[in-house]
Amino acid sequence: MGKKLIYYFSQSKCDGNAEMKNLLGSKGANLAEMCNIGIPVPSGFTLCTQVCKMYYNNDKLPDNLCGEIKNFMAILEEDAGCKFGDPNHPLLVSVRSGSIDSMPGMLDTILNVGLNDETVIGLAKKSNERFAYDSYCRFITMYSNVVLQLNHYLFQDILDSARCKNNVESLVDLDVSTLKQIINDFKNIVYENTGKHFPQNINEQLLSSITAVFSSWKNERAVSYRRIHNISEDLGTAVNIQTMVFGNLNNNSATGVIFTRNPSTGEKKCFGEFLLNAQGEDIVSGFYTPLPINNNTMGKLMPEVYEELYIICKKLEEYYKEMQDIEFTVQDGKLWILQTRSGKRTPEANIRIVVDMVNEKMITKNNGILKVDPNTLNSLLHPIFDIQCDKQVIGVGLPASPGIASGYVVFNTYNAEKAVKQGKQVILVRSETSPEDINGMNIASGIMTARGGMTSHAAVVTRGMGKPCICSVNGLHIDKNEGFFVLGEVKINKDDPITINGNTGEVILGILPTILPELSQEFETIMQWVDEIKTIKVLANADTPKDVEIAKKFGAEGIGLCRTEHMFFAHDRINLIQKLIIADSQDERVNALEELEKMQKSDFKEIFSMMVDKEITVRLLDPPLHEFLPNNKQSIKKVANLLGRSIEDIRSKVEQLSEQNPMLGHRGCRIAISYPEIYRMQIRAILSTVYDLRNEKNIVVKPEIMIPFVISEKELILICEMAREEARNFNNVQYSIGTMIELPRAALIADKLAKHAEFFSFGTNDLTQTTMGLSRDDSVSFLDTYKQAGIFENDPFVVLDVEGVGELMKIAVTKGRKSCPELKIGICGEHGADPKSIGFFINLGLQYVSCSAYRVPIAKLVAAHIALNQGHSKFSELTTN
Template sequence: MQEKLIYYFSQSNCEGNAAMRNLLGGKGANLAEMCNIGIPVPPGFTISTAVCQAYCQDNELSCDLRNEIKNYMAMLESDIGCKFGDSNNPLLVSIRSGSVNSMPGMLDTVLNVGLNDATVVGLAKKSGERFAYDSYCRFIMMYSSVVLQLDHHLFQDIVDSEQQKSGAKSLADLNVDVLKKIVNDFKEIVCEKTGKHFPQNVEEQLLNSVNAVFASWKNDRAVSYRRIHNIPENLGTAVNVQAMVFGNLNDNSATGVIFTRNPSTGEKKLFGEFLVNAQGEDVVSGVYTPMPIDGEQESTMEKLLPSVYRELCAVCEKLERHNKDMQDIEFTVQDGKLWILQTRSGKRTAEAAIRIIVDMVEEGAITKEEGILRIDPKTFDNLLHPVLDVKIDQEVIGKGLPASPGVASGYVVFSASDAEKAAEQGKKVILVRSETSPEDINGMNAASGIVTARGGMTSHAAVVTRGMGKPCICSLNGLYIGKDEKFLSMGDIKVNKGESITINGGTGEVMLGILPTILPELSQEFKTIINWVDEIKTVKVRANADTPKDAKIAKEFGSEGIGLCRTEHMFFASDRIEFIQKLIIADDENERTNALNKLEEMQKSDFKEIFSIMEGREVTIRLLDPPLHEFLPHNQSIIEKIAKSLNKSVESVKNKIAQLSEKNPMLGHRGCRLAISHPEIYGMQIRAILSAASELRKEKKIEVKPEIMIPFIMSEKEFILICELIKKEAENFDVNYSIGTMIELPRAALIADKLAKHAEFFSFGTNDLTQTTMGLSRDDSVNFLDSYKESNIFKNDPFEVLDVEGVGELIRIAIERGKKTRKEIKLGICGEHGANPQSIEFFIKSGVDYVSCSPYRVLVAKLVAAQLSISLLGK
């Protein structure tokens, strides 16, 4: 039986529903579902995503499909009572994309398909000459750009010129004679640029438009958007062919976009914009500044079209209740009749997303578990981004619409390509444009923030940046961009390309220079979500914290302990590094003892403060594991200073440094190998740890059980020797402690059963385990990893997403063998993979007790752990 490729939708005959999203795309599934629940939707049909997948291979529509489209057009003609291509009563259709995942503005649309020199006359008799030629202008311009691939500005320049001559503000203000002239000018451009007349055959228009929308799945901006948002390439887009309804028919007609809640704040209040006597593209293009749907002003829909406004409010309530989420709704009013063209879950800021979820749980619309599953970890992470320090003077030089909140500072650039180049050089930039278009997607992704001279709160710039979690200001008052794009000005203020500004997308304010920021104060809704997450997740989340300052931040972010304290990082401060350098280059026991005594004093103080901050929470301390090259002095003045303090010659110190240098220091004299060579180093650290714990118990009655972790183990004998060293030092202290090891070498994973005889815990150092398993360097592999991803050798960077096949298999083996020896062995993850959603899923399935990550990623890791507990364990 042949697979069904086209699905009809109308209120009397609907072949689809919301559950068919993968086949009908998001838009097609939602159109069908709206028909099913009685929402006024113009009828039409959806060509499925399966056709797109075939089209991407063959680059053409099959003959069978073309015939099928004709049959469905006949059904549509019967429903509407108009005929496609008829010179007296013409049916016009829109051809719109509809991918499975929302990709706002990235794929193509063609409106008013079916207009030609004959049908425009019939449309004029039926609905008025001015309207008919306005629609014909729009169709030729859009068809020429999308289907014929001609530069949009060739046509927009003509419109702008005619508007300037007559003083009109938009296409809708031009009289019919001017519109007829524009139509002729447009057709001349098409003929000149293509060598052919503008197509008059309406079936050719229809099929070519469908082709073009399918082809847009592979355009550069769509490919970039999918890469940025991790959308699979093989999903494809559906195409929706739908009867046109006209917001540009007369002054009792309109078009707009409305959100059922405020997408910036999450407030439960309708938020949207509309234009009278216009078509949908006018609202989102950024070319026109639309009017608010409701508010105090006279020019609102509530005032201008009160009955339609009331009906729209009822539709919004019905759609949100049915879909259990904030909706982004596109609508058209044709001569007082409301039509809904699309609904989807609306893009929203991180703050709004959290507030909406908490509100909807409290309203009883969704459960806590459903709410947690809806949170995008990246969105959650955005809430932790810095905000402006209000204590610092801020000179505001301009203000516009606060389209997407957040703060960003950077150097001004005026093109997407300049933003990309700057980002490649590690620079932060603010992209300033008259308005953005889908072609700017890579530059928008590269920029830290966006500013536009035009466009409203539902413009392309606003919607896309909200989805990206970047600050954006639209319609910046008085913004003028120089014709050569070398400067911008606002009144008397001039900012040249390359000079810095700061933008606050939450207030719409622009300030000169790069301003200082501070960590945000988290909202009550955010704290509520965290409480839910803590109730639901099944693994603990600890932090990687090396200093008292890190420990304090970790605790503030809700860390349940410290999973990795890298003791060598305690010595990076400028007033400490010379002592570790002296230790490394010491020639005799006396020199080494002097350095060790000083280091022991420092470490004891740090451990005591860290234990105090963590108030009895578990703290895993990794004994010294420095690749020596990170500490060896190279600066001449520092070498001279060390030589003087040790009463040595500069030459002798340089000779010692040369002796210690290693060709491959990541695999050299580090970790437990230092303790085998110089046991006094680990002896010093153990005394510092245990004396700190002992004193804290006496002074503050805080019980601490340090977890002492031995790094870079590859042999059971190594481990035994160092365990004996720890136990010997511990005889002098009445402190509970445990000993474990970091599994970061493949051999350690394979002998985990032997190590577990002596280890009470394993912590997997996935960064080094990835390096040593795959033969990749974290620092050097960046030079070729992109090529490997492009060639599909790697789907992801293995230092960001755990390599489950290789590194993951070693972790499985280590856990299985370790538990055979010691059933109750504690298992943790302390590499950077500990906050990656895909990796955490693997860790939970593998049975780890905790993951550990940087303090700033603790909350994201908690969220992911809760989401996985819900989806994997049915919590």
């Protein structure tokens, strides 16, 4: 066959190891590694990821693969002491996926492969009859769903009917005769829906199961998951064929999942759940409520297994130097480990785990920083709901994933997508979630389920997403038509507002107010390490004193963009700028400007005082004037009454200033050319504030005045002269002046602009629009289509277009620094916090990035990651503790 495509693993023979993750997938590599270090793992073999690629390239499995599989099955039979298809001592196998990056629940698995009408009798003689037919029942359901593509509910309805008829709660409680009848009913469903009998050929079962698992790489939920988590489509999955061990053999058997630390809090304490007499799918399905793994449950029911499991947990965590998520089965008192992987955990838990592991000398600071994913910090930094306010708690469930979310109730992905498009936040309410719900879970603010434990699908996936989730809400009954749910005595309709508290499990009526989050000491510790390592400054975009306060809280090293127009938009101030715009005479304009100047000085005084010894860049007025004016009849009438002018006056001014394409219209420094008194007022407000603070409070600041939307050297010369003239009125006031590079022409004449500017700041939002000819507002309608077609890999307003926009930035940096070697250059566009773009900015030689205050820690962490990965962090001695 040429290249080796199949790798064996067992306690006595193992072809692979943990370093072969790209070939064996994460699951296969870890199974092999566990065999190498003496962990009890059922024997098996892995079809590598190359087989998956061949399958998709040729629309079939590789030639001769069937023969190779047969050879490896013979080795497996020898290890297991039983034979595949033997009617007396049948070997059963699991066929499981194994992607390189963990994708919990997204790819398919088939258990109990090798059962048919003959081997089930042999299995019954070998063990016990009830177990054998229970396993056959499970196999037909899973095979029919995954391989034959029949709806799971066709089979679930029969099970539900049987449980009701026999007055039992689960499959485990049904007797043998009932199970045999269910199997006959299942076979009839298969024949009615496919026109074929359920396959009895065990080799057909095996090959079709392998093909189905490879096919699941491109199922809808897996594609959505990869899109959400930025996992490459080209990686493919491995397939693991492994000897079955049975957690449903008897009451001395079990299945479970255990984390080596608490995935919600990070506490250094094993956390897990198990089910007696069950198989692995039962515990993750959310249909059954499992038991906690602790001394009072497993410790009493299975004391020897409990002790061995904890020893293995400690060994695996110390070996991998990472919190582990471990799947296990107990077969008649014997413990088997089926999988270990890096455990999904909340951002809060991850930060605590990293700091604890560094303190425990398990990992270095540098390793710890690299274990914190910048994308997961978002949920820690934005406002949270004030749970101290009055609230009406209507129910309680398991706090499966922490955090607090408010939103409007929806019951399925379709309604979630519809509501989010309307600008609503939603809470997705389900009986239990399944991988098919991934898109709805991704866009929902929080998830609530009627069933499922702390290791159910809903719990694991939401923790990975950093979203709140409550499972097994007591007394939650969902209407079959999904129009409402009832919780206790309260009826909640679709689109009604609720709040869920994933920290406590509480379900609360209505929307709760928000407060700023309290960041943990572990978070502060991580950010201290980051500051020691990163090599680029991270500033914040902040426009008001409140914004600056938030920026300081999140560790901003200065203000890289203070947009003065945002000071005008406050409801109690906008009439001042409106009064200026509609003024008919010089006197009216002067009066309005004086009032605006007082207001701006008040804000500057507060902002400058808060940022002593920090960089502060103030951008002069940028948007076109018409944006400050009303745009409908009712608003025009209101402004007319407020300003004592006629409705016709206001309407006339609105029409006079309206533009067909305001993005490229009368804005930025063009306003200063037409109305120099506006920029003079702003410059004067800045400089007089600096003067007053120095003389009155001995506070010394040196603001940077930024001129937007420049396309001409002459524009810059005129406004620089304007600033010098105003500065003469304030003795020895320190300031610098620079420009925003946000138009292609500005980038191309950067050498000329640098003769007059002390700094450049790239406004990549507008530079992207004007370079690519895309409106960030209107292009939303087709950007997804372009990404699907492979024209864009990413949204260019989220991830910088390095090939086009980036090339203009290179030109501007090269020309600017050639003209003025001391030129300070940074970026203040939205790309300033994008993990994929920051590396480009660092390599381009920018001295700072500036971003939203809430994204400052994210940008800092990305910068530290880049410094470590490129080997040029500030302090190389930090590579060891």
